[in-house]
Amino acid sequence: xxxxxxxxxxxxGLAVTRLxxxxxxxxxxxxxxxxxxxxQVVKKALDLGLNLFDTAxxxxxxxxxxxxxxxxxxxxxxxxxxxxxxxxLLEPNDGQTNNSIFENEPPLKIKFDYSxxxxxxxxxxxxxxxxxxxxxxxxxxxxxxxxxxxxxGAYPALEKLRSEGTISAVSAGMNQWEMLxxxxxxxxxxxxxxxxxxxxxxxxxxxxxxPLCVEKNIGIMAGGTYNSGILAKGARPGATYxxxxxxxxxVQKASAIEAIATRHxxxxxxxxxxxxxxxxxxxxxIPGTRQPERVEENFNLLTHTxxxxxxxxxxxxxxxDPVAPLPKSH
Numbered sequence: 001x002x003x004x005x006x007x008x009x010x011x012x013g014l015a016v017t018r019l020x021x022x023x024x025x026x027x028x029x030x031x032x033x034x035x036x037x038x039x040q041v042v043k044k045a046l047d048l049g050l051n052l053f054d055t056a057x058x059x060x061x062x063x064x065x066x067x068x069x070x071x072x073x074x075x076x077x078x079x080x081x082x083x084x085x086x087x088x089l090l091e092p093n094d095g096q097t098n099n100s101i102f103e104n105e106p107p108l109k110i111k112f113d114y115s116x117x118x119x120x121x122x123x124x125x126x127x128x129x130x131x132x133x134x135x136x137x138x139x140x141x142x143x144x145x146x147x148x149x150x151x152x153g154a155y156p157a158l159e160k161l162r163s164e165g166t167i168s169a170v171s172a173g174m175n176q177w178e179m180l181x182x183x184x185x186x187x188x189x190x191x192x193x194x195x196x197x198x199x200x201x202x203x204x205x206x207x208x209x210x211p212l213c214v215e216k217n218i219g220i221m222a223g224g225t226y227n228s229g230i231l232a233k234g235a236r237p238g239a240t241y242x243x244x245x246x247x248x249x250x251v252q253k254a255s256a257i258e259a260i261a262t263r264h265x266x267x268x269x270x271x272x273x274x275x276x277x278x279x280x281x282x283x284x285x286i287p288g289t290r291q292p293e294r295v296e297e298n299f300n301l302l303t304h305t306x307x308x309x310x311x312x313x314x315x316x317x318x319x320x321d322p323v324a325p326l327p328k329s330h
Contacts, residue, residue: 001274003302004049007283009081010219012169012190014136016081018277019299020052021045022223022288026067027060030240032103033290035067042071044292046080048299054193054221054286055130056085056141056173057122061098061108062129069130082132083193083221085141085173086122086154087114101243114140114149119157134166139173139193140183147179155187162190175224175242177205184212191283196224196242198279200272201231201254203321210281219283222276226287230254231272253319260313269297270304275311278325 003019026038045053053072055064065084072080093109113122119138126135138158143150150172158170172183173193180192192213197205198220213220226232227250229240235254239246246254261268276282287298311326320326 001277001302003299006051008219009137009169009221009283010189010191010213011217012137012219014081014168016052016284017050018284019050019302020054020081020221020284020286021050021295022286023053023055023064023068024059025288025290026071027055027064028103028105029059029101029288029290030103031290032060035070037290037292038067039071040292041289041295042068044295046072046075048296050295050299051080052083052221052284052286053080054083054137054223056088056139057090057126057129058085058088058110058141060102061105061110062090062125063102063104063106065126065129069132073131077132077134081136082130082134083137083139083169083171084123084126084130084135085139086119086158087112087141087143087146087150089113089118089122090125112146114143114146115153116157119154123161136167137169137171137191138167139171141173142175143172144174144176144179147182151183151186155183159188171221173221173223177209180205181209181212184209184216184218189216189218191219191221193221193223193286196227198222198276198282199225199227199231200257200268200275200320201227201241201250203324206279206321206324210279213281218281220281222282222285225272225276225285226269231257232269234258256317257314257319260310260317260319264307264310264313266306266310267301267304270301271306271310273298273301274304274306274327275320278327280325
């Protein structure tokens with residue numbers, strides 16, 4: 001697969017590269033980096049021909065958006081597709097200490113706000129932090145406990161902005177598939193960011209959400225294809241899964257997949273990156289990293305040839321869903 005191949009993202013009309021850059025890591029996820037290094041990560045993605053960048057106010061409490069904007073300076077605005085999120089406003093934290101997975105956050109705190117006005121305020125602040133004149137894709141961000149406000153406040157706000165041509169795509173981004181299915185039924189969404197629920201390790205979105213998205217032409221940006229670390233750094237005690245320590249059964253399953261990958265001389269990160277694309281609902285993946293060289297590694301992983309026997313053995317050993325589509329060798 002060519003990582004720079006363009007695909008139209010759902011019903012948005014936006015052409016995005018198969019590989020994009022998720023920007024949580026440059027906001028200090030699990031450890032901070034310098035502003036200069038964050039710029040290098042963004043520049044490396046641009047140099048490789050990637051055009052999709054996904055960020056959020058939550059990521060480092062504005063730091064990811066600011067650093068992404070700095071990295072994109074000097075690039076023609078029409079040469080990249082920019083996604084950010086709404087549902088969380090940033091406010092002064094009044095001296096409180098944040099308990100966060102992001103390091104070196106500014107003295108701010110999150111206020112959940114999925115209201116119509118909250119969405120407008122959030123977008124204005126994001127535009128200012130990034131120094132851009134528009135955001136192409138706007139996700140309603142993790143409204144797990146805020147369904148009513150999200151569908152009655154945030155969604156109509158984004159729908160209005162889309163109808164005016166201010167944004168191109170209305171989306172929701174979540175670590176669960178159930179509420180995304182509800183959004184697909186209740187609203188007119190162009191795409192979704194689905195994090196971790198369709199991966200080599202977890203195909204829980206396969207039976208309900210993904211067919212619904214195919215039917216309604218909702219493109220899926222697949223996040224968390226390494227399930228927040230365990231498929232990239234190895235299945236061992238203390239490995240991270242779904243942003244916390246992986247439970248024993250997940251470590252065991254990942255270990256079993258690793259063993260089969262070793263037998264077939266397959267890079268498990270390549271397998272994790274390529275597996276999701278076999279499903280027609282998946283348009284692109286957006287792995288994140290703090291290292292410029294890892295952007296290039298993620299790029300190259302999509303070009304690896306993986307033998308059919310590897311995928312077949314995973315299915316035979318019941319390590320992937322029996323009806324999940326399998327990649328074809330290339």
